[in-house]
Each structure stands twice: as C-alpha cells, then as structure tokens.
Amino acid sequence: MTILDKYILKRYLVTFSVMLLLFIPIGIMVHLSEQYNKMQDNEAPLNEILMYLGNFSIYIGSMLLPIFLFLSVIFFTSKLAGNTEIVAMLSSGISYGRFLRPYLMGAVIVAAFMLLMGMFIVPNASKGFNEFKFKYLKKGKQDRVTENIFNQLNANDFIYVSRFDPTRDIGYNFSMEHFNKDNVLEYKLSAANIRWIEADSIYRLTSYVKRTLKGDTEILETKRRLDTVFPFKINDLTPVSYVAETKNLFELNEFIANEKRKGASNINTYILVKYKRWTMPITAFILTLIAVAVSSQKRRGGMGVNLAFGILVAFVYIFFDRVFGTLAEQSGFSPLLAVIVPNVLFGFLAFYLLQKAKR
Structure with a gap:
C-alpha cells in the first residue's frame, strides 16, 4: 500500500466514521423529542428507554449506512478536488483507475462491516426496537394479524383460529385438520380456545372435540379440557410483521424454509429481507463509484453543488428501492429482481459517470 493509498483510505474511513458519530446522535435526539411524551404517558422504564435508544441507533444507522457512505465520499473527495490535489495526482501520471483503488479498498472494508451488521447485529437490535415500539409507542396497536388466521403446518396438517390474543397466548375457535397421503381427511380437532401454558410447555384446549373418520364410521371424542402438545409454537399461529428482521443469517434461512413448506x-x-442483506455491500461499491465520479472534478459551485447532486441521487435511490420492495411484498414481483433492478440501474449510472469523469 503506497502513501497515496493510505492517505485516501484514511480520509475515506475517518470521514465516514465522523459522519456516523455526528448524525446518529442527532437522529436519536430528534426521535426522543418526538416520542418522549408517549414514553412518559405509557410509563416506560428508564432502563428500557436507554436500551431502546441503543437499538434505535443500530437499527436506523444500518438503514442509512449507504447514504452516510455516499455523502461522506462526496464530502472529502470534493475537498480534495477543491484543493487541486486530484489534479496533481492525475498529472503525476497516475491513471484514473489507479486513483480509484484506495476508494475500492475502503468500500471493501465498509461492505464487510455492513454485511456483518446486517447478518448478525442488526436483527437483535431490530427485535428490541420493534418490541419497545409496539409496547410503548404504539400501545394498543397490533404488530400482527389477529383475526381469521389460517396456517398450514406441513403437507398434512392445517390449523385455524378465528382470533388470537398475543398478550395472553390464547386463540379462540381453534380447529386442526389432518389429511392422509391421499388427501383424505382422517380427523379434525376443535376447541373453544387454545392456550399456551408456559410453565408446563403444553397447550390447553377447552371444550375439546375430536372427530375421527374411518371409512363410513365417525368416532367422536369430547373432553371439557385437554392438555396436549402440538408440532408448532404458539407464535407460529401469526408471527409478528417484522419477524424476518429479527433473525440472523442462519435463523432467517431456516425460517424461510419452514414458511415455504407451510405455503x-x-x-x-421474508425473502426480500434476506436478499436486501446480501445486496447491501454491493450498494456500498456502487455508491462509492458514483460519489467519486461526481466529486472528483473541481466545479464552479464547489462542494455545495456536489452535495446537492448527492442528496438528489440518494433520494432517487431510496425511491426505487421502496417502489420495487413494495411490488415484491404486495404483488407477484420477484424479490430477487426487486433488489437487483435498482442496483443494476445505479451500476450503469456509476459506469457512465466514471467514463465521463475520466474524459
């Protein structure tokens, strides 16, 4: 690594770190000022508030990492261009591609950091962030579907509850149907309610009825109360809306496989969350290249013009990301394409801007 590489790489990482340290505390203070009254009204304990703010900083910071990176590269590269340092580097015989090398080295470091954060650190923070939000900031609002819940456990078993109360771990008007390999109903369980008993790790059925079909014969079994076990967790009835965000790499893969099996x-x-984690490092490279191409030339408007353009590009990127993400979640659009298309479009933009900057 040459002196030039060390010089640019140091500026790259230091500017990015300083921007994180400056803007995340500002975001925390703004968010706290907006939500403090709700926390106070709902009597949120101080230790939970402090933990929530820590989770908030990780959760929001991870979402804004590409934007912070983009703006920080524009900021310090514009200063290099304004001081005519880039002109001096290129005039000494260094090619534009060689000039880009320390930027790409920095992008590798930041991409690895983003990948580690997204796969293992952010999921835990997301769980704490969302649990606090629905407990104190959105008290009374449900974080999941609670009415008319139908779930396929596997190829043979189907369950249904008309209403689920997540605070009490109880479902009402429960039924479970079991079919054989020929898709013929073998038996059906029904109960007025199903409750999870944490202390005994069992399910308690009230007004239990089981109808077993054997040819033309129907065997009826009834009990006022039955304690039993089932091959599902109570939260499988209706997982929280943010469940995929709270799982690390291995847990998410297993969760998606189970959900696919259940149909x-x-x-x-869930698949969209997985793909976004993998494409986040690619985004770091693309935005780095765009930022360098935009800000490596000395402009009449100086850094202000470059930052204005950078903010515009950031908003356009977020717009495309949201649009394609919504298409994947609410229609049959492929989640893989939803994360690839914005990166491909901005990849072409990066290539065009680099070619223009070289000339």
Missing part, C-alpha cells in the same frame, strides 16, 4: 402467503416479504 405462507407473505413469503416474498
């Missing part, structure tokens, strides 16, 4: 209708939402 979950919102599987695209």
